[in-house]
Amino acid sequence: MKHLPRHYQAPTGHSLGAAMRALATWAMALAGLAIGTLGMGLGLAAPAGATPTATGSSSLTLTAHQLSGPRSRPGAVVLTARASGASTVGLQVTFSVKVKQFEYSPLLQVGTATTGASGVATVTYEPTWDGPQEFVASAQLPSGSQLGPATATVSARATTGFVGTVEASRPDGTIGRWVVVGLLTLVGAVWVTLIAVVVRVYLTMRAGAA
Amino acid sequence: MSTNSEVDQVVPASAPAPAGVDEHELMGVAMRPVVQTPRWWWPSVGVLSAIVVVGLVAWAVQLADGVGAAGYNNQAFWAIYEANLVAFIGVSYGGAVVSAILRLTNAAWRAPLTRIAEATALVTLPVGMLFIIPHLGSPQKVWELVWPPYWNLSSPILWDFFAVSTYLLATLVFFYLPLIPDLPLARRWLSTEATGRRADACRWLYRVLGGGWQGTPRQKKVLHLSIGLVAIMIIPLAVSVHSVLSFAFSSSSRAGYLETIFPVYFVVAALYSGVALVVLMVAAGRRLFHLEAYIHPRHFVRLGFLLVAFGAAYLYLSFTEYLIDGYSGTTDNASWVRQILVGRYWAPFWFYVVAAGVLPLLVMAIKRTRTKGGVITVSALVVVAMWVKRLVIVIPPATEPLLSSPATPGGNLAGTWGTYHFTWVAISITVAATAAIPLLLLVLFRFVPILPVTEMAELATETAPAEAVAAPAVTSAVLSPAPPGWGAATSLGRYGVAPVGTLPGTSSNGLSGPASEQRKWDR
Numbered sequence: 001m002k003h004l005p006r007h008y009q010a011p012t013g014h015s016l017g018a019a020m021r022a023l024a025t026w027a028m029a030l031a032g033l034a035i036g037t038l039g040m041g042l043g044l045a046a047p048a049g050a051t052p053t054a055t056g057s058s059s060l061t062l063t064a065h066q067l068s069g070p071r072s073r074p075g076a077v078v079l080t081a082r083a084s085g086a087s088t089v090g091l092q093v094t095f096s097v098k099v100k101q102f103e104y105s106p107l108l109q110v111g112t113a114t115t116g117a118s119g120v121a122t123v124t125y126e127p128t129w130d131g132p133q134e135f136v137a138s139a140q141l142p143s144g145s146q147l148g149p150a151t152a153t154v155s156a157r158a159t160t161g162f163v164g165t166v167e168a169s170r171p172d173g174t175i176g177r178w179v180v181v182g183l184l185t186l187v188g189a190v191w192v193t194l195i196a197v198v199v200r201v202y203l204t205m206r207a208g209a210a
Numbered sequence: 211m212s213t214n215s216e217v218d219q220v221v222p223a224s225a226p227a228p229a230g231v232d233e234h235e236l237m238g239v240a241m242r243p244v245v246q247t248p249r250w251w252w253p254s255v256g257v258l259s260a261i262v263v264v265g266l267v268a269w270a271v272q273l274a275d276g277v278g279a280a281g282y283n284n285q286a287f288w289a290i291y292e293a294n295l296v297a298f299i300g301v302s303y304g305g306a307v308v309s310a311i312l313r314l315t316n317a318a319w320r321a322p323l324t325r326i327a328e329a330t331a332l333v334t335l336p337v338g339m340l341f342i343i344p345h346l347g348s349p350q351k352v353w354e355l356v357w358p359p360y361w362n363l364s365s366p367i368l369w370d371f372f373a374v375s376t377y378l379l380a381t382l383v384f385f386y387l388p389l390i391p392d393l394p395l396a397r398r399w400l401s402t403e404a405t406g407r408r409a410d411a412c413r414w415l416y417r418v419l420g421g422g423w424q425g426t427p428r429q430k431k432v433l434h435l436s437i438g439l440v441a442i443m444i445i446p447l448a449v450s451v452h453s454v455l456s457f458a459f460s461s462s463s464r465a466g467y468l469e470t471i472f473p474v475y476f477v478v479a480a481l482y483s484g485v486a487l488v489v490l491m492v493a494a495g496r497r498l499f500h501l502e503a504y505i506h507p508r509h510f511v512r513l514g515f516l517l518v519a520f521g522a523a524y525l526y527l528s529f530t531e532y533l534i535d536g537y538s539g540t541t542d543n544a545s546w547v548r549q550i551l552v553g554r555y556w557a558p559f560w561f562y563v564v565a566a567g568v569l570p571l572l573v574m575a576i577k578r579t580r581t582k583g584g585v586i587t588v589s590a591l592v593v594v595a596m597w598v599k600r601l602v603i604v605i606p607p608a609t610e611p612l613l614s615s616p617a618t619p620g621g622n623l624a625g626t627w628g629t630y631h632f633t634w635v636a637i638s639i640t641v642a643a644t645a646a647i648p649l650l651l652l653v654l655f656r657f658v659p660i661l662p663v664t665e666m667a668e669l670a671t672e673t674a675p676a677e678a679v680a681a682p683a684v685t686s687a688v689l690s691p692a693p694p695g696w697g698a699a700t701s702l703g704r705y706g707v708a709p710v711g712t713l714p715g716t717s718s719n720g721l722s723g724p725a726s727e728q729r730k731w732d733r
Contacts, residue, residue, distance in 0.1 A: 099284065108284045109611070109626065180363050187372050190443065194383050197436045201387065204432045205422030 058085030060093075062137040062150035066127075066157070076124040077156050081115070081137040083147065088119030091147065093139040095123050107136060115139070127156040233667050237399040240392070240659035243499050243652075244412060245404045250498075251652065258649035265642020268635045269344055277347045280636040285628020288608045290636045291345035293600035296455055296476065297483065298338025298643060299374065300600075301593070303448045304484015305331030305491075306381050308516065310441040319512060321666045322504040323492055325659070328385045330491045331484075333650035335378050337643050342370075344639055366457035373447075373454040380444045386419070387437045391430075391664035393420030412657060425664075452476040459603070465542035466535070466607025475527045479596060482520035482566070486592035489513050491651065493586045499660055507582035514585035517592065518574045525567045528599075546606045554627060555606050558598045566595035605630050 061082050067075025081093045092114050096107040113121035127133060132155045138148035272279045282289055305327040312320035343349055354360040356371055393416040400409050400416075423429060456472035469475070489510060496505040536547040550559045570588040573579045609628035 112626075183369070184372075187376055190376050190447065191379065193443065194379050194440065197439060198383055198386070201390065201433055201436050202422075204429050205390070205420065207422075207428075 058083065058087060058141060058147055060084075060137060060139055060148040060150040062135060062148075062152040064133075064135050064152040064154040066154060076126045077133070077135075077154060079110075079123050079125060079135055079137065079152070081113075081121045081139070081150065083115050083119040083121075083139060087141055087143075088115055089117055091115045091119075091121070091139040091141065093121040093137050095125070096136045097125065098134040098136065110135075127158050130157050131155060233395055233663055234399060236661065236663045236666065237392075237395050237659065238403065239501070239504070240661035240663050241396060241399055241403075243655040243660050244396075244657065245400070245409065248498075255649065255652055258645045258652075261645035262642045262649065265639045265645075268638035268642070272344060272635050272639075273349075277344075279633060280344065280639075281631040281633045283628065283631075285609050285611070286605060286630035288604050289630045290601065290632070290640060291341050293597065293604045294640055294643065295338060295341040295345060296479075296604075297597045297600045298334055298341060299451065299455065300338075300476070300480035300596070301484045301487040302331045302335035302338060302381070303452065303477075303480035304482075304486070304488050305329070305334070306384060306444050307448050307481060308485055308488055308513075310384070310444045313437065313441045318669045319509060321669050322501065322661055323488070323509060323513075324388065324665070325662045326492050326495045327488045328381075328388070329651055329654055329658075330488055330647075331381050332385045333654065334487070334647055335374070335381055337646050337650070339374055339378070341643065366454060366461055369454045370451075370458060373451045377444075377447050377451045380440060380447050384437075384440050384444055387433065387440060388662055388665060389658060390420045390423050390433060391425060392659050392662060393417075394423050395663060396659050415657060448480070449477050452480045464607050465540070465610065466546045466603075469531060469535075471527060471531050475524075475531065478520055478524045478527060479599070482517070482524050483593055483596035485513060485517045485520060486589040486596070489517065489585055489589035490593065493582075493589075494648070495651075495655075495660060499655075501661065504661060504666075510582040510585040511580060514570075514574050514580065514588070517585070517589065518570050521566060521570045521592065525563075525571075528567070542610065546610050549606055549610070549627070550602060555602060558602050562595045562599040562602065565591040566599065 061084070063080045063082075064077055066077045079095050081095070083091055083093075092112055094109060094112050096109045099108045110125045111123035113123045115121045121137075121139075125135075132153055134151060134153045136149045136151050138146060138150070140146050280290065309320065309324045309327045309331075312324070342355075343352055346352060346355070355367060361368055397413050397416040400413050453473035453476065456476040459467040460469050460472040462468060492505060492513070493510070496502060532547050532551070535543040536551075538544065549555050570592060573584045573588045609630060611626060611628070
């Protein structure tokens with residue numbers, strides 16, 4: 001996987017290369033103003049992109065399996081994280097799935113859950129594509145150190161399509177069709193009118209010149 | 211406060227009353243940007259061009275590295291380019307619609323402003339349209355958007371394309387038609403006053419675009435009807451553009467975007483920011499091309515009233531939106547409203563409230579601040595704050611986590627909020643687009659008169675008999691010589707220096723004064 005240059009990971013521009021720094025100096029001055037004003041570029045690292053570290057005798061394991069269902073409608077993937085060791089109750093576990101759509105943050109967070117008395121935290125996830133999918137879980141211990149990451153891979157079938165590829169439903173097929181025809185006609189009429197206006201003025205000018 | 215030196219130089223004489231405008235002399239003023247090159251022109255064009263080039267380099271970097279280079283990520287899938295698209299197309303609305311409304315209401319004071327307003331609309335619209343390219347990521351997606359076999363008629367983006375391209379045509383026509391009567395006049399003026407290759411090129415251009423215009427009654431009738439028709443058409447067209455732009459948000463199922471108020475909200479926002487940009491462009495044109503004799507502080511105050519009318523409407527719509535979403539009882543809506551009001555996005559939101567919500571109202575409410583400088587200051591704030599407000603509309607709902615888990619029953623939101631990171635790539639492209647607007651205007655006014663000379667003359671001549679009785683004549687002594695860098699002094703004639711507020715009896719802020727002392731284009 002190709003990784004973006006480091007300077008995209010923070011808006012401060014401190015790690016720009018020499019050539020790029022010269023090119024972007026003016027932009028950074030304005031960026032500083034904009035970011036300071038907007039409070040949007042908080043410089044927070046993407047939470048799923050951080051690299052956790054395992055500590056002490058505690059450990060975290062992750063299992064993933066897809067619930068059975070009809071072939072046309074498979075079930076959700078159940079992600080189960082099990083903490084073992086000294087502190088296992090009340091840990092907040094973050095679950096993520098590895099994606100390829102954006103290279104900036106390859107881990108897409110799919111949910112969080114808190115471990116119960118048995119040290120288990122569970123979330124369900126509805127896959128949006130078919131094939132092998134790698135999940136990652138990590139948690140933070142009360143001491144502040146991080147537990148994990150634990151990974152698990154499951155070959156799942158999509159339960160829901162990607163929303164952007166599904167054509168929106170129309171209130172009524174017939175009405176919807178005529179709305180489209182009417183609107184396109186209106187757009188065409190506006191174009192014809194505007195062009196006709198210019199042509200008429202032009203012809204009037206030519207007649208005047210003659 | 212009108213502290214113009216012209217006030218003291220007016221000669222309240224019993225000189226012959228003006229009977230009309232000397233179009234040739236007025237054209238001399240309007241053609242200054244065409245025939246003369248002030249010292250600042252080339253450096254300004256050079257700096258602005260360099261900024262645009264940096265923006266193009268940044269776009270090339272984004273093409274190579276992907277939209278992540280612009281700070282987009284999994285949890286900020288819509289961000290700065292979408293906000294820019296809405297903001298830049300929005301500001302184009304102001305120039306066209308303000309000009310159209312003032313024409314249709316026969317507000318004669320509009321005359322010196324319309325050419326600059328319409329030109330602003332003409333140049334900002336294509337710049338705004340271009341933001342769809344970096345927003346989509348890959349340029350070939352634009353082709354897939356516009357080529358009929360790929361059309362998805364259920365997509366608001368496709369209808370955006372229809373609406374914006376139609377609006378662009380209308381804006382072009384709306385700029386061209388009022389220009390026609392000026393072209394032969396400008397050509398004659400060039401023949402007697404200027405020589406050189408560029409003057410020849412301009413004469414050729416004017417002959418091609420308006421060569422047959424002789425000002426016959428039939429030509430005038432057809433032209434006035436045509437301008438009136440386009441002025442009527444351009445208002446609903448502009449409304450449709452911003453309504454359809456809002457559909458891209460409001461037809462989605464995401465909290466914060468799924469808002470029925472958005473079409474009206476976007477239209478009013480466009481009018482508001484558009485009027486603010488017109489104020490800035492008019493102020494710049496007035497200062498740079500020395501049009502003080504025609505564009506008076508009173509024009510700014512009147513535009514200021516227009517500005518706060520739209521600003522108050524937008525403030526009300528914002529209040530309505532946040533009130534209803536905040537108290538909707540749905541977790542996802544209440545969540546993003548909370549983040550905007552007191553959470554991670556409080557700073558940009560409250561910046562908008564202060565800079566574009568409250569301040570313009572205060573400035574126009576207080577007599578001491580209701581001045582040219584006050585209006586220009588708040589207009590600059592409004593342009594920036596309304597861009598920020600577009601970011602507040604686009605980014606918070608995009609970064610809101612909408613996942614649920616057994617650990618957060620009852621629909622409570624799981625996960626963490628995403629963060630949009632500004633990058634030098636996105637900011638460079640944004641600043642380049644901003645620089646492109648004055649750059650294109652500077653280039654445009656190298657080829658067309660900056661004032662609608664014929665229109666100003668017609669409006670002035672219509673009231674000449676009445677004014678011949680009451681109005682004190684103003685001699686050319688009122689006019690200072692042409693400023694350094696503009697060549698020889700130009701006499702503007704009696705009517706040419708007849709803007710209101712420079713005459714005895716007008717108030718300090720230029721808002722009152724005997725009506726008989728006002729020329730019609732300032733009413």
